[in-house]
Amino acid sequence: MVPLSYYLALSGILFACGVTGFLIKRNIITIFMSIELMLNGVNLSFVAFAAQWGTLKGQIFVFFVMVVAAAEAAVGLAIIIAVYRTRETLNVDRVNLLKL
Amino acid sequence: MTPKLHLWLIPVLPLIGAAINGLFGRRFSRQTVAAVALAFCGAAFVLALWAAALFSSLPVPHLESLATWIRAGSFQVDFAFYLDQLSLVMLLVVTGVGFLIHIYSVGYMWQEGGFYRFFSYLNLFMFFMLTLVLANNYLMMFIGWEGVGLASYLLIGFWFTKDSAASAGKKAFIVNRVGDFGFLIALLLLIKHFGSLNFEQVFQSASKMPAEAAEAGLLTAIGLLLMLGAAGKSAQIPLYVWLPDAMEGPTPVSALIHAATMVTAGVYMVARSHVIFDRAPMALMGVAIIGTLTSLFAATIGVAQTDIKKVLAYSTISQLGYMFMACGVAAYSAGIFHLMTHAFFKGLLFLAAGSVIHAIGGEQDMRRMGGLKEHIPWTFWTMTMATFAIAGFPPFAGFVSKDAILWRAYSSPYGSSVYWAIGVFTALLTSFYMFRLWFLTFFGEYRGERSGDHGGAHAQPAADAPPEHGHGGIHESPKVMLVPLVILAVLSVAGGWVGSARFEKFLSPVFHAGAPASNAEQAAAGETRAREHKEEGASEALLTGVSIGAAALGLYLAWLLYYRRPQLPRQIADALGGFYYAVANKYHVDELYAILFVKPLLDGSTRILWQSIDQDVIDATLDNSADGARHLSDSLRHMQSGNLRSYAGWIAFGAAAVIAYMIWMGTR
Numbered sequence: 156m157v158p159l160s161y162y163l164a165l166s167g168i169l170f171a172c173g174v175t176g177f178l179i180k181r182n183i184i185t186i187f188m189s190i191e192l193m194l195n196g197v198n199l200s201f202v203a204f205a206a207q208w209g210t211l212k213g214q215i216f217v218f219f220v221m222v223v224a225a226a227e228a229a230v231g232l233a234i235i236i237a238v239y240r241t242r243e244t245l246n247v248d249r250v251n252l253l254k255l
Numbered sequence: 256m257t258p259k260l261h262l263w264l265i266p267v268l269p270l271i272g273a274a275i276n277g278l279f280g281r282r283f284s285r286q287t288v289a290a291v292a293l294a295f296c297g298a299a300f301v302l303a304l305w306a307a308a309l310f311s312s313l314p315v316p317h318l319e320s321l322a323t324w325i326r327a328g329s330f331q332v333d334f335a336f337y338l339d340q341l342s343l344v345m346l347l348v349v350t351g352v353g354f355l356i357h358i359y360s361v362g363y364m365w366q367e368g369g370f371y372r373f374f375s376y377l378n379l380f381m382f383f384m385l386t387l388v389l390a391n392n393y394l395m396m397f398i399g400w401e402g403v404g405l406a407s408y409l410l411i412g413f414w415f416t417k418d419s420a421a422s423a424g425k426k427a428f429i430v431n432r433v434g435d436f437g438f439l440i441a442l443l444l445l446i447k448h449f450g451s452l453n454f455e456q457v458f459q460s461a462s463k464m465p466a467e468a469a470e471a472g473l474l475t476a477i478g479l480l481l482m483l484g485a486a487g488k489s490a491q492i493p494l495y496v497w498l499p500d501a502m503e504g505p506t507p508v509s510a511l512i513h514a515a516t517m518v519t520a521g522v523y524m525v526a527r528s529h530v531i532f533d534r535a536p537m538a539l540m541g542v543a544i545i546g547t548l549t550s551l552f553a554a555t556i557g558v559a560q561t562d563i564k565k566v567l568a569y570s571t572i573s574q575l576g577y578m579f580m581a582c583g584v585a586a587y588s589a590g591i592f593h594l595m596t597h598a599f600f601k602g603l604l605f606l607a608a609g610s611v612i613h614a615i616g617g618e619q620d621m622r623r624m625g626g627l628k629e630h631i632p633w634t635f636w637t638m639t640m641a642t643f644a645i646a647g648f649p650p651f652a653g654f655v656s657k658d659a660i661l662w663r664a665y666s667s668p669y670g671s672s673v674y675w676a677i678g679v680f681t682a683l684l685t686s687f688y689m690f691r692l693w694f695l696t697f698f699g700e701y702r703g704e705r706s707g708d709h710g711g712a713h714a715q716p717a718a719d720a721p722p723e724h725g726h727g728g729i730h731e732s733p734k735v736m737l738v739p740l741v742i743l744a745v746l747s748v749a750g751g752w753v754g755s756a757r758f759e760k761f762l763s764p765v766f767h768a769g770a771p772a773s774n775a776e777q778a779a780a781g782e783t784r785a786r787e788h789k790e791e792g793a794s795e796a797l798l799t800g801v802s803i804g805a806a807a808l809g810l811y812l813a814w815l816l817y818y819r820r821p822q823l824p825r826q827i828a829d830a831l832g833g834f835y836y837a838v839a840n841k842y843h844v845d846e847l848y849a850i851l852f853v854k855p856l857l858d859g860s861t862r863i864l865w866q867s868i869d870q871d872v873i874d875a876t877l878d879n880s881a882d883g884a885r886h887l888s889d890s891l892r893h894m895q896s897g898n899l900r901s902y903a904g905w906i907a908f909g910a911a912a913v914i915a916y917m918i919w920m921g922t923r
Contacts, residue, residue, distance in 0.1 A: 174907045178900050251897060 162203030169196030262336035269381035280371025292374035337391030355739035362736035380406035434487015441480035478538025489521030506609030543583025550576025554684035586663030596652035603743035607638035646686035655751030686809025
């Protein structure tokens, strides 16, 4: 059986990749994907702990996260399309004003 | 049964007058203002006369307590009034001369703006002066002391739009402050060692102490500090510089405050504290030396002055020096006697000088006077009386009192022939400069402009002619000014006839009450010495003869130089060269003080207190902390960039920091 620390390390790496991508990328879609990466990094640690302790709480929590992530993806992509339509760019540095 | 004198009314009446005129006087007519001021001042005078009339039936000292003012443990100060022979004399002089000068002022100030203000101040002065004189403890005396200083400041700066008057007022106040500092410390010493400021208690405790003949002790310290206070108020070396400048005030003010009453407060205070001074021979000697030097010093300056009021100012300083000399040789009653006669003749001299200035439209320079004898005969004759009185010719009042001082300076156990010699020389100078003033003003040719537009471009805005006189030429003053002159002239002649011996006897219950045992012996020795002198060859008569001779010599010299051969003074001045200019410029004392005290103080305040401490420390602390906060927030501001990713970065950084901390805590 793969030890828990491996999962946790992978989870940390995934999360750190997400954070890094979030910080350094300028394209909104990439940033969006980085957020998904972070969420999944967290999900991985949830399921790893659940399997380790033999409980279902972690597994159920992951479902909740997935639901929220799906909803977020739907709303977020809609916003991204709206932004692209109005500003014709997806560079976040140019989308720093609330009004046009 | 003791009759109730209601002494408190005497000072309070002028205060009411001051309040009425000060608060409502602006709306009153001049007649009303004058009536109010005269009524309240006159009422005080009447009350003082009444007290004098009842005086012989009073158990002396007479004490009237009004209320407790301060009570702290065993220390207590009352609002209480104290009447004995000494305060009675002062009371009569202050109210009497004060009332006469009030009357005179009505005429003198009639044309002036701020008429009500003037009389309000004048009444206020009377209130404080009477408080000073009637106080039964040092603290109330101090209130009066400070109050007359305030009134003096207000009145010197009466024409406050004139720069010189305003700064003369400030100078008087500040120089007096130096003396008051000494007075205040003396009071604190009294509280510390006697636990009281009450005259009777202090003097009772002090009279049990032995005289500090050999080494200086507590009483000497108190005495010297009181002397410093008295030197400030009474314009003695080194604090006399304010009095000549005080002549910027209206002339009645110079007469009342800076000749007759306020400046004698120092002499009164020394005489009042005689129990302390009797036991502190060194302090007494200090008083005598200061008095003697001042009298000589001021008299020499007076010789070279050309402003009529400045001559009188230096003469006042010189005469005050005489009073100090008398007090310094423990001849307090002689000092007070001279104080009284001086109040008459110097008050008269100032008022007459005011009348002269008034007559020729505000001119004060004696070089532009002359030949006024025929034009203003009343002024001339009254001033002549005063001049002869101050010069010390018998039988005028000044002769009697000055002679008493000179005799005492010689014969007293504290006296010496040096004091006497300087005193006689000063008497010669006094006679000379007074007759110089007299000849320059009243004799010879008129040297001023004879035009009718006088009063227009002159330095002093005082003394325009009253309306009924019009503006034409030299004119005698109105009756309201002449009556006080005549009364004072009579007093200047007859004021001394009471005789110094009888005056001394009258005051002796005050001054001999607390004489120390050793001093009594000394006094007895002095008496013996005096008697020996008398037996040896009528020494007193001889000394009197010398002082009359000095006065006559002064008259002769003045006649020679300023009447007979008026071109001589110029030649003498040229021959003396630098010395003459030093004297004419008052020995450059003002400049010296400016270099020694004013400039260091000003520079110290500017450079150290203002620029170093205030700006570099206090202000800099605030400015720098504000700057620091601004710079810190300026750098912190960059965190709030509005850039989404930098926020996220901070969050990630914070989260990492928290996790690192938790791991570190967990593994410990």
